[in-house]
Amino acid sequence: MTDLLHQIRSAIAAAATAVVGAPPPVIPLAAPASAEMGDLASPVAMALAKAAKRPPRDIAEAIATALRDDPGTAAWLARVEVAGPGFLNMTLTPSWFAASAARLAAEGGSYGSGTAARPEDVLLEFVSANPTGPLHVGHARQAAYGDSLARILAFAGHTVTREYYTNDFGRQMRLFGASVAARYAGLFGVERPVPEGGYNGDYVVAIAEAVREEVGDALMPAAAEPTGAVIDDLTERGERLMLASIADTLARFRVGFDAWFSERTLHDGGRVREGIATLQAAGDAYEAEGAVWFRASAYGDEKDRVLVRGDGDTTYLASDVAYHLDKAGRGHDRLIDVLGADHHGYIARLRAVLEAGGHDPATLEVTIIQLVSLLERGEAKKMSKRAGTVVTLSDLIDDIGVDAARFFLVHRSHETPLDLDLDLAREQSQENPVYYVQYAHARVCSILAQVSGTPVASGPPAELDPAERALVMALADWPVAIAEAEERRAPHRVAAYLIDLAKAFHAFYHRCRVVGEPDDVAAFRIDLCRATAATVKTGLDLLGVEAPDRM
């Protein structure tokens, strides 16, 4: 793993140790307040001031002197001075910049990978929408988030398994099946009402048509009402077709899963009853008021939760007990559930389930994705499943494209509700940040296409342009951004980084020519271009966005 700043941190740490007697826990490095102050700044002296009981400026001066006296720093340190309340402002040498660019160019797409402090085996569950209808924009955000997170975790060095949990059981599924049955009958001229609370969308008609494709009129009973077995058959076919449609849409969105876990298999295999029995045996479940309750309040949840209802049906939570105990038993180091904001009340009870099941609840991490609302003509677009006015993921892809949709949905923190202005996304799609980043990639590729061979430099460039310095420092930030994205489960950090990198590159492009420059300069700039191209491409890949050579 290449870390351009490691050598610099080490030297500062050594100097600081010599000055105050003990090494600081971390060496903070950041861009100075303005470019004239140098390439790098460190407030380390301020952090040490209290423990050392010395004024921060004194400490900073002593560290600066130690750095200047250290013969090992000559290769990279051109100048160091103390400014403000005790900042160390450093200017780096052309040879450091040239060597850094060469290292990054050589490393290419693997630069920034493997930053995870402790690689883990992660099971990431996301989307998991009921197969009773198409994915909507809320699912789209979860899909974009979960898929990008999976890519980022893997890039950082973790092992990731992506899983989709299918709620293919219970009341909603029965209503869906009955809705399909009604539409199916309708295709043969027999008008049957969609059941109360059922699914009215046009997609149900499409599903019914697909069923007709498969079986013709074989499921049209002679009797006035279909039998239970016929309904079951229609339900199963409808669910399978719906799930296939969801998978197709996700694939179109460049989102893939390693496993599709069926809730029904938990019931069919007796696992749900088993889970309840396990809790009962351990005294974590009890019967009261005609129902079976999970003693969630004993594990930090605010109240106990029903597992088996008075009518004998199990609840959604009962399935989740079996599912999460199953997941916990598979030996992963970490379980991550990506849930919509309307499920945040579930966190406490899911942890409670794990703890009651004898697992460490800390292995479960629940990431909540805030809601998406669509704006159109400046107003919130009202969506109703019942009225069939839902904007689906498929609609969104058709409307603004996969690249724009994925970048847009993930470039803001998942903890913030997202307003997606459809007019803006459509009419100003050329102004979307994703095009800004993609354009940087196309532009740098265009330069590299005109470069034949690599000139041999006799040494670093004599002078550096501020834009060259800024571009190298932007590239140096990549491992920091990826580490932050990984640790905070925050793909938007990658998007924000890419915008910064693209900005640094565009500025470089306008100030510095690559083709036709003297060898020493050209060699350095070609390295810079190669490093930029590789890093932009890697970053876009992690977001599931294409990095075109030409636009």
Add this chain to the structure above:
RNA sequence: GCGCCAGUAGCUCAGUCGGAUAGAGCGCCGGUCUACGAAACCGGAGGUCACAGGUUCGAAUCCUGUCUGGCGCACCA
């Protein structure tokens, strides 16, 4: 009432293990194509970081309280 998330430029939002003069994109104003792609660049206007206290050399960031908005608080999923 309780819980989670949020409140930063006209709009959408970064920045939140405390660091110098708070940033970006869009929008607005003004410049830049006879040299590698102008989907770009450069400059400008625009801010009581919701409010009030507190912690400290230093707070958008940490603590307490208040206000506002979204979402939850089922024997629905």
